[in-house]
Amino acid sequence: MHEYLDFVVSNPLPFAVLVFILAMIGWTEFSRMTSGVKHLSASEVVQLMNRDDAVILDVRDDAEVREGMIGKSKHIPLSALGQRLAELDKHREKTVIAYCRSGNRSSQACRMLRKAGFQRVVNLRGGMLAWRDANLPVRKR
Incomplete structure (x- = not known):
């Protein structure tokens, strides 16, 4: 010692x-651990999308969105999320699944949503990179 x-x-x-x-x-x-945000893998997000009427929120920049989106995602860049939260008000009772390129910006978006009163917020761990690595479908805008 x-x-x-x-x-x-x-x-x-x-x-x-x-x-x-x-x-x-x-x-x-x-x-x-104490943020109230779930961080789920791509396969867990797919299961959640299949059993829940979830809203999918893409917080990437416009240039990134041109490369493809997940399902019927609603696109609100992270930089504009604070001003455009009202667009999500009608979905307050639903699960909101946020994603970005790697999961960092969407984690910030999830914290913003929790502060705004959204109770069921999920972050796609690994973001679009994890989604593509899992060979899951992507649609062009």
């Missing part, structure tokens, strides 16, 4: 960086 303390005392900066990184990982995981 004494050698560990010697290491920490003789290397305070690397140890502080390690503690900071571990704290950030812990905070990120804690936030994800």
Whole structure:
């Protein structure tokens, strides 16, 4: 045990960086678990779409949407979601499945939707990349 303390005392900066990184990982995981947003795989999203009357929300930019969309997605770019939330008001009681290219922007969109009062919010983990990797159908706009 004494050698560990010697290491920490003789290397305070690397140890502080390690503690900071571990704290950030812990905070990120804690936030994800307590956000009220489900993060589902592509196959789990397909199952949800088949059994639930879900709204699919594409939060990618216009250029990305031209490459293809999932089913009958409603396209609202993340940058405009705050101003266009009223377009989703009639779907408040439904499950909203959000996706983007990789799952990061849609995770932000899900947090926005939760703050706006949407109760059933799902993020497509891995986004459109995961959807395509699973060889699931994509429609052109």
